[in-house]
Amino acid sequence: xxxxxxxxxxxxxxxxDWNQIPEYSLSDFIRNVSEELELGARMVSFFALPEGSEKxxxxxxxxxxxxxxxxxxxxxxxxxxxxxxxxxxxxxxxxREIYEQYGLLPLGHPWLKPVRKNLNVIQDPKNFFSVEGAxxxxxxxxxxxxxxxxxGHFRFQCDxxxxxxxxxxxxxxxxxxxxxxxxxxxxxxxxxxxxIAGDTTIGHSSAYAQALEALAGVQAPLYALWVRAIALxxxxxxxxxxxxxxxxxxxxxxxxxxxxxxxRGDFLNLTALLxxxxxxxxxxxxxxxxxxxxxxxxxxxxxxxxxTLRDALQAVGWFWDSASSRARFxxxxxxxxxxxAKIGLVGLAARSCGLVRDVRFDHPTGxxxxxxxxxxxxxxxxxxxxxxxxxxxxxxxxxxxxxxxNSPPEPESAExxxxxxxxxxAVSLIEGWRGEICHVALTDSEGRFRRYKVTDPSFHxxxxxxxxxxxxxxxxxxxxxxxxxxxxxxxxx
Amino acid sequence: MRFPHEAPPPLPDRHGGSLRLEGSKCPSDCQVxxxxxxxxxxxxxxxxxxxxxxxxxxxxGECTRACPSQAILRTGDYRMATxxxxxxxxxxxxxxxxRLASALxxxxxxxxxxxxxxRQVSAGGCNACxxxxxxxxxxxxxxxxxxxxxxxxPRHADGLLVTGPVSKNMELALKKTxxxxxxxxxxxxxxxxxxxxxxxxNHEQVRSGVDAILPxxxxxxxxxxxxxxILDGLLRLLNRLDKQT
Numbered sequence: 001x002x003x004x005x006x007x008x009x010x011x012x013x014x015x016x017d018w019n020q021i022p023e024y025s026l027s028d029f030i031r032n033v034s035e036e037l038e039l040g041a042r043m044v045s046f047f048a049l050p051e052g053s054e055k056x057x058x059x060x061x062x063x064x065x066x067x068x069x070x071x072x073x074x075x076x077x078x079x080x081x082x083x084x085x086x087x088x089x090x091x092x093x094x095x096r097e098i099y100e101q102y103g104l105l106p107l108g109h110p111w112l113k114p115v116r117k118n119l120n121v122i123q124d125p126k127n128f129f130s131v132e133g134a135x136x137x138x139x140x141x142x143x144x145x146x147x148x149x150x151x152g153h154f155r156f157q158c159d160x161x162x163x164x165x166x167x168x169x170x171x172x173x174x175x176x177x178x179x180x181x182x183x184x185x186x187x188x189x190x191x192x193x194x195x196i197a198g199d200t201t202i203g204h205s206s207a208y209a210q211a212l213e214a215l216a217g218v219q220a221p222l223y224a225l226w227v228r229a230i231a232l233x234x235x236x237x238x239x240x241x242x243x244x245x246x247x248x249x250x251x252x253x254x255x256x257x258x259x260x261x262x263x264r265g266d267f268l269n270l271t272a273l274l275x276x277x278x279x280x281x282x283x284x285x286x287x288x289x290x291x292x293x294x295x296x297x298x299x300x301x302x303x304x305x306x307x308t309l310r311d312a313l314q315a316v317g318w319f320w321d322s323a324s325s326r327a328r329f330x331x332x333x334x335x336x337x338x339x340x341a342k343i344g345l346v347g348l349a350a351r352s353c354g355l356v357r358d359v360r361f362d363h364p365t366g367x368x369x370x371x372x373x374x375x376x377x378x379x380x381x382x383x384x385x386x387x388x389x390x391x392x393x394x395x396x397x398x399x400x401x402x403x404x405x406n407s408p409p410e411p412e413s414a415e416x417x418x419x420x421x422x423x424x425x426a427v428s429l430i431e432g433w434r435g436e437i438c439h440v441a442l443t444d445s446e447g448r449f450r451r452y453k454v455t456d457p458s459f460h461x462x463x464x465x466x467x468x469x470x471x472x473x474x475x476x477x478x479x480x481x482x483x484x485x486x487x488x489x490x491x492x493x
Numbered sequence: 494m495r496f497p498h499e500a501p502p503p504l505p506d507r508h509g510g511s512l513r514l515e516g517s518k519c520p521s522d523c524q525v526x527x528x529x530x531x532x533x534x535x536x537x538x539x540x541x542x543x544x545x546x547x548x549x550x551x552x553x554g555e556c557t558r559a560c561p562s563q564a565i566l567r568t569g570d571y572r573m574a575t576x577x578x579x580x581x582x583x584x585x586x587x588x589x590x591x592r593l594a595s596a597l598x599x600x601x602x603x604x605x606x607x608x609x610x611x612r613q614v615s616a617g618g619c620n621a622c623x624x625x626x627x628x629x630x631x632x633x634x635x636x637x638x639x640x641x642x643x644x645x646x647p648r649h650a651d652g653l654l655v656t657g658p659v660s661k662n663m664e665l666a667l668k669k670t671x672x673x674x675x676x677x678x679x680x681x682x683x684x685x686x687x688x689x690x691x692x693x694x695n696h697e698q699v700r701s702g703v704d705a706i707l708p709x710x711x712x713x714x715x716x717x718x719x720x721x722x723i724l725d726g727l728l729r730l731l732n733r734l735d736k737q738t
Contacts, residue, residue: 175658276509492660
């Protein structure tokens with residue numbers, strides 16, 4: 001039997017009737033999901049929701065090569081379910097989250113700790129993996145770190161300089177975003193979405209807009225899609241520039257670090273030229289574009305962009321020309337391709353391990369259906385590779401934007417979305433600068449959010465950083481960490 | 494950048510700067526803005542003029558666009574920092590705009606006026622405030638020329654620069670960091686979250702602002718505040734601005 005029959009298929013940015021989604025007994029549901037993962041599907045989202053006094057599980061998988069997403073759900077149950085993690089490690093955090101949020105016990109989960117709520121349990125030293133031995137020492141860092149950076153706790157098991165194991169404990173930034181979205185959309189919802197991760201304002205607000213448009217059955221005007229694509233690529237350029245500068249700083253190559261710190265701000269100022277805010281607050285709204293970019297503004301944007309891009313490529317070029325700096329990135333913090341696939345890495349971290357995985361390419365929506373950005377992939381999985389992919393993406397996004405500035409669609413008027421269809425589920429993926437952002441929205445019989453599941457790319461990728469540190473010198477933690485530059489608040493929600 | 498000796502770089506034209514509330518223009522029964530405001534920064538009790546709390550404001554501009562009486566105006570002014578929480582409340586008559594921060598008292602100024610070391614703590618911040626704090630340290634703004642520096646340890650610091658609504662999961666770490674700074678010390682709250690909880694105010698997971706647990710010496714509103722607004726606040730506190738700015 002074709003396993004796919006046990007799933008409802010949909011494309012990115014589409015919605016389905018809740019009752020069209022096949023429902024299976026718990027054991028059949030788990031078996032179907034396992035079989036599909038076995039055949040190469042990728043876990044995009046996996047969560048629980050309450051159903052009367054019981055709960056049910058919902059799985060969203062991606063078949064990237066066919067540009068298809070598939071959804072299935074279990075019948076309501078209570079108690080426990082067989083853990084997928086031992087066989088499919090990419091499920092590990094989803095299952096921990098399900099346990100934390102709804103108390104469903106994933107039987108056989110190898111490392112069942114809370115994710116972000118119960119901090120006393122999360123940070124209790126007893127609950128960290130520890131390596132025994134007379135020569136072993138433990139280094140614990142955080143939650144407050146030395147730089148201007150968000151909080152998280154890192155615990156290293158070391159043999160001398162060598163890190164044998166790193167465990168990352170988060171949750172410090174938890175603000176209750178998913179809970180607050182229940183019963184929404186509320187007046188505040190879009191503002192909370194914009195601050196899931198401040199450096200990914202456009203990514204998350206675009207995912208939200210796309211989900212709501214699917215639920216309302218509304219097609220956003222081309223103009224809005226064009227604005228979103230421009231904003232998303234500007235966000236990518238600003239962050240990649242900042243990250244390459246920060247990486248250069250950590251190996252004491254100051255010219256690139258100094259210049260990139262400033263140029264990152266220049267890219268943010270281009271976003272501010274469009275909407276007034278350097279992070280793109282107020283730039284993306286469901287159903288329409290609140291921003292217009294009249295010809296004079298577009299010409300100014302285009303001129304300033306070309307200059308900023310030239311500056312950025314020059315500043316990063318200095319780094320690539322410095323062989324001794326470049327060598328510091330090589331064969332440091334490597335993640336093997338097969339491991340990257342197993343733990344479900346997404347975005348630039350995945351592409352830096354040779355995985356061809358990009359929502360703009362695999363599941364294109366919006367403006368990316370009409371204009372393509374070439375994929376950037378590098379095979380080595382080390383810090384060098386993650387820097388290289390950023391560098392390639394800066395060039396690709398730069399060329400893409402120059403082309404798009406020359407072809408603005410006509411502005412169209414469109415209405416704000418006021419009503420969502422009842423009892424529908426929408427899946428919305430956006431390739432943010434870190435990687436795949438997934439929003440799954442389910443409405444109740446009144447068209448209000450019954451569940452709104454947010455998955456920031458960092459949720460998939462923090463484990464990648466932990467594995468990258470294995471058998472590395474602890475002194476290389478800063479460059480390994482910067483090379484991923486994951487979000488704490490995006491993970492903590 | 495020659496600021497503060499010369500004019501600062503202009504704010505983006507769509508930024509709008511601070512707000513001014515001319516409550517005397519408001520018809521007595523109008524509730525347009527208070528019903529729109531996402532963070533309930535605007536409140537109106539029956540028969541009284543409206544109150545706009547810039548400590549809660551995200552500067553989204555919804556109210557300025559919707560106001561039928563043009564009572565809420567964007568001033569274009571980047572200066573927004575205040576010493577007291579109440580100084581962020583706009584209400585007519587007399588308090589149409591915020592009351593800008595005064596400098597530290599003379600004893601504190603003597604200690605910190607030419608060298609202020611700050612430990613930044615993100616307590617539920619989304620990384621936008623943090624990014625625009627960070628950018629002041631880069632070559633464009635060059636915060637170091639004022640003797641202001643972000644330091645790696647509270648033991649090296651004269652005060653804290655706090656962002657985020659103070660998630661309960663960061664409450665203890667924030668208190669410990671504060672306790673580790675030697676006396677006398679200052680606390681600066683940057684952004685709507687740190688001042689009031691911002692878009693997360695009253696969530697059970699947060700304390701809705703730094704002053705719920707620590708005494709705050711300077712409030713810098715915005716979501717996030719523009720780097721120029723943060724710099725102005727710091728210089729204002731240290732009495733480093735020329736008289737005309």
